[in-house]
Amino acid sequence: MIYAGIDLGGTGIKTALINEKGEILIKDTIPTRAERPGEEILADMAEMVRRLAQEAGIPLKDIAGIGMGFPGAVDPDNGTLIYAVNLPNCRNLAAGEYMMKTLGLPLYIDNDANVAALGEGLFGAGKGNTRCLVMITLGTGVGGGVVINGHIFAGAYHGGTELGHTVIVENGEPCSCGRRGCWEAYSSATGLIRAARREAQLTPDSLLWEMSGNDLSRIDGKMVGDAADRGDAAANKVMDEYLYHLAVGLGNMYNIFQPEILILGGGVSGRGDKLLNPLRELMVNEVYHNDVSKLDIRIATLGNDAGVIGAASLVMQEGRKE
């Protein structure tokens, strides 16, 4: 069988057809144009599945169904897109009904962070170890996805696993969710950049400041990493503090879930071993009774394809739901 996966984002709609090994047969991306009516976005997605199937020479009847990752709240039971900050017109949208009517295919939806965790778990860094798997996405925010017994776990009402919105510093930095001191406020790329800009302002003799061209707003996550790699004390201080906060939050997640594999994705994870090696050392202090014998922490391997592969995986799972 063939499985369709859609990664619906605020800027792009990415669609792919995938085989049972998680290999992408064909994929494409079109602009979302998020300001238009949600129905038009749905129509584009259906058309995209039809077109990719045609281009790949796959009859629609060979496609088992469509999976979709959505950057917000969904109701997976009846295929409704509930709400996403970046897709204001996709509110309470009966996407499942639409896809069945238009293509005769069932639609399975979930939150994008959950779907990415499933994709990485089944076909990426997790390599099928989905008895208990946690994926943390270090991007604009700190996203969390949890897979338990092969299926996405998201709490009783499918709005849980907001892993980034757990306080690690009481009364700390304000967070977008309304709390103070959330892990996300420290371990997101946004948190890294905020800390770097503060530090650069205090150290006009630093390489970090020099690299920014005396313009704090130009400092991004990659610049901090590059300056640190070149031995800049200011950037290394920022990076050390970033790693410490990250280890504390990951330690919390490990003590809670004790996952087979802890996967790091998102922009910051691009640092690879420069992130993993110091993190593994720091984690010894953060894991229950310092027992890291079962700690297996890895960088995500599917990159930007985790979304479509994970989305398509939702379809594969429907035949073997517990």
Added chain:
Amino acid sequence: MIYAGIDLGGTGIKTALINEKGEILIKDTIPTRAERPGEEILADMAEMVRRLAQEAGIPLKDIAGIGMGFPGAVDPDNGTLIYAVNLPNCRNLAAGEYMMKTLGLPLYIDNDANVAALGEGLFGAGKGNTRCLVMITLGTGVGGGVVINGHIFAGAYHGGTELGHTVIVENGEPCSCGRRGCWEAYSSATGLIRAARREAQLTPDSLLWEMSGNDLSRIDGKMVGDAADRGDAAANKVMDEYLYHLAVGLGNMYNIFQPEILILGGGVSGRGDKLLNPLRELMVNEVYHNDVSKLDIRIATLGNDAGVIGAASLVMQEGRKE
């Protein structure tokens, strides 16, 4: 069918026979005498099950099996008691094999906090809402038990859900687990007492200090609550800070698990509505986007029987394992 439940603790062995409604038919407690060989403790437990069955007029063949809660690490798959601080001689003990040999009954074991969560979930405060349920025990430590889809969840290697060992204050109070700033260090009865003793020492004119008879070591959790109820400013300050830390930790757990029901047990939960009412107000600030519409927080109802009822529930579940 009838189900046997054993709550093995460092001071007492409590055993009960239970029907399918979770009602206790007969129960008894004997001293553990933890210093003796583990085999003797096993023999006493087997004998206790046999004796209670006899006293209740129940043939052993009507007992479906034995469940046990253990205050430490277990291997549920092969019925082995691995290690518990308070039971030094119950190390790597093949309890399942022993019960089968001695009584011809299967043994199902789990950690005591997990078992209590299952008992409260099925027959106590949870009333069968076990799609996702979290129980927090506020005692010497902060214990955590999680039930997902009707079954205990404890991570990939059954050593997870150490919910109390999640940092809420980076570089905060030292914790027994080796970390600093764990939730347990603030929200356990131990944490409450530590904070109260510090505060009493600073306020020799407080009622708290007076109630202690000028002896800090006499301050316990109940005394803090009583002094607060009588309007003592020092005790109320301690209690307010305690409630704040508790709300932060519970907010973290809610954002992660989004449980149907969040149950509070252990000594401190004895304050009932005096604990719940302020907590519910504080939780508004701690839940993701202040959405408490699905927050349902309750006090445990089974008291000291949660252990034996939960242990016996393990047996009931074996016929319908996912």
